[in-house]
Amino acid sequence: MSIIKNYFKQNKVVHTFExxxxxxxxxxxxxxxxxxxxxLINKPYCKKHCDVAYVDEKDLKKDKESHKHLIAA
Structure with a gap:
């Protein structure tokens, strides 16, 4: 049994999407x-933790483009 599942079981924590x-x-x-x-609606995390957990695809592309010059040929 995973540590998280064990935590829920031992502490009688009810998982909720709210x-x-x-x-x-x-x-x-x-x-x-x-x-x-x-x-947040349809997410398992609050705003603060969604900002950490999810990366905007547009930001990834911008970051990749800005670092192209660092990639060895």
């Missing part, structure tokens, strides 16, 4: 918890 599921800390520590803030 609260942010971003993990905070080590799942094996007593103070481990999930963010719990309100999620």
């Amino acid at each position: 609260t942010c599921q971003w993990p905070n800390g080590d799942p094996q520590d007593k103070d481990f918890h999930f963010c719990g803030d309100k999620t």
